[in-house]
Amino acid sequence: MWGQNFRPSFQELYQLKRFGKPICAFTGTATIRTQSVIVEKLALVEPTIIQMSCNRPNLVYEVLPKKDQSGKGDVVELIKRRFPSRCGIIYCSTTRETLELAYELKTAGISAVYFHGQLDQFEQQSNSQTWFTEKADIICATNAFGMGIDKHNVHFVIHFTMPKSLEEYYQEAGRAGRDGNTAFCILLYRFEDRSKLLRLVFTSEAPDEVRNNQKIALDTVVSYCLSKNCRREIILKYFNDNSEIRCNNTCDNCNNQDIISPRNLSEQAKMLCRCKEEMLTKHAKLSVKQIALTFKGSKSKRDVETKGFHEIASYGVGRGAFKKDANVITFIHHLITENVLQEHLRSISDPCTTPYITLGNNAKLVRDGMKEIIIKI
Numbered sequence: 546m547w548g549q550n551f552r553p554s555f556q557e558l559y560q561l562k563r564f565g566k567p568i569c570a571f572t573g574t575a576t577i578r579t580q581s582v583i584v585e586k587l588a589l590v591e592p593t594i595i596q597m598s599c600n601r602p603n604l605v606y607e608v609l610p611k612k613d614q615s616g617k618g619d620v621v622e623l624i625k626r627r628f629p630s631r632c633g634i635i636y637c638s639t640t641r642e643t644l645e646l647a648y649e650l651k652t653a654g655i656s657a658v659y660f661h662g663q664l665d666q667f668e669q670q671s672n673s674q675t676w677f678t679e680k681a682d683i684i685c686a687t688n689a690f691g692m693g694i695d696k697h698n699v700h701f702v703i704h705f706t707m708p709k710s711l712e713e714y715y716q717e718a719g720r721a722g723r724d725g726n727t728a729f730c731i732l733l734y735r736f737e738d739r740s741k742l743l744r745l746v747f748t749s750e751a752p753d754e755v756r757n758n759q760k761i762a763l764d765t766v767v768s769y770c771l772s773k774n775c776r777r778e779i780i781l782k783y784f785n786d787n788s789e790i791r792c793n794n795t796c797d798n799c800n801n802q803d804i805i806s807p808r809n810l811s812e813q814a815k816m817l818c819r820c821k822e823e824m825l826t827k828h829a830k831l832s833v834k835q836i837a838l839t840f841k842g843s844k845s846k847r848d849v850e851t852k853g854f855h856e857i858a859s860y861g862v863g864r865g866a867f868k869k870d871a872n873v874i875t876f877i878h879h880l881i882t883e884n885v886l887q888e889h890l891r892s893i894s895d896p897c898t899t900p901y902i903t904l905g906n907n908a909k910l911v912r913d914g915m916k917e918i919i920i921k922i
């Protein structure tokens with residue numbers, strides 16, 4: 546994968562040009578931006594670029610909500626119900642998660658091993674061989690389990706935590722179904738996982754520009770999860786693949802019988818931003834839940850009344866626009882990924898851990914009618 550985290554030594558490959566030989570560069574996936582980085586780093590002059598469709602018609606794309614907070618119960622239930630005795634990979638975001646999830650699966654009678662970059666070479670080989678030779682059905686792994694995996698009968702790839710970019714997602718999910726049979730790419734989603742990953746981004750020592758790009762990449766994954774449009778289409782468009790796409794109901798959104806029409810929620814976005822600003826006169830740091838409940842006119846003692854939010858002018862102005870509190874929360878999540886609102890993580894010393902919300906860079910554009918918010922919700 547060619548990206549910001551690419552090995553530094555590979556950045557020197559342009560020096561091969563000294564030998565006057567032709568250079569060919571190959572990559573599994575590349576956005577337009579990545580293509581231009583490759584051209585620049587290899588110092589290619591007017592290269593011929595050949596791009597094949599990256600559509601994999603036998604892969605089925607789904608996003609499922611994590612119902613319990615840890616998500617482990619969801620995975621056990623999912624595998625028992627849909628994939629008993631089938632070969633699969635579960636990608637986790639931390640070494641600890643791989644271990645805990647493998648333990649949870651084994652406790653539930655499902656054969657599983659784990660793999661991460663901090664295991665010694667012997668353990669890595671032994672655990673991956675157990676999976677390759679079908680002595681275990683499932684491997685719970687970090688993204689260290691990647692290069693060179695070519696096992697044909699992987700029936701499913703589950704992402705236990707959302708990946709950091711759509712490139713990463715497409716590559717990891719693409720390890721399913723290499724035999725051409727129908728295979729499943731399932732992403733388990735909780736918006737709160739974004740905060741967890743964002744903390745990793747902002748505590749890293751990378752330069753600001755890299756961190757900002759990582760935040761943007763993460764938000765493309767969150768938008769993918771929130772979207773009610775065809776998942777296959779989102780992925781292919783992301784890679785600038787304009788080939789004739791036929792999903793044929795092989796993603797959960799196309800397969801959904803309910804017809805959800807796009808709504809122009811620009812006015813509601815303005816109202817919600819105003820509501821948030823008025824709430825600031827009562828309390829300095831506002832959570833998604835507090836804003837959602839105040840906007841909807843909830844009588845919650847804990848999140849609204851004890852803070853005096855029911856006394857502001859905009860209390861309840863969003864009452865008619867959304868049926869459920871959950872819809873308002875999803876709406877706010879959309880606004881965060883659109884940078885109309887911004888989520889801030891608390892410092893380690895803050896006793897409260899819930900992120901707080903401020904206006905984002907695009908709030909002014911929405912307020913001035915320069916940016917529309919049109920979403921399916």
Ligand SMILES: [Zn+2]
Nearest residue numbers: 775792796799
């Ligand atoms: Zn679809």
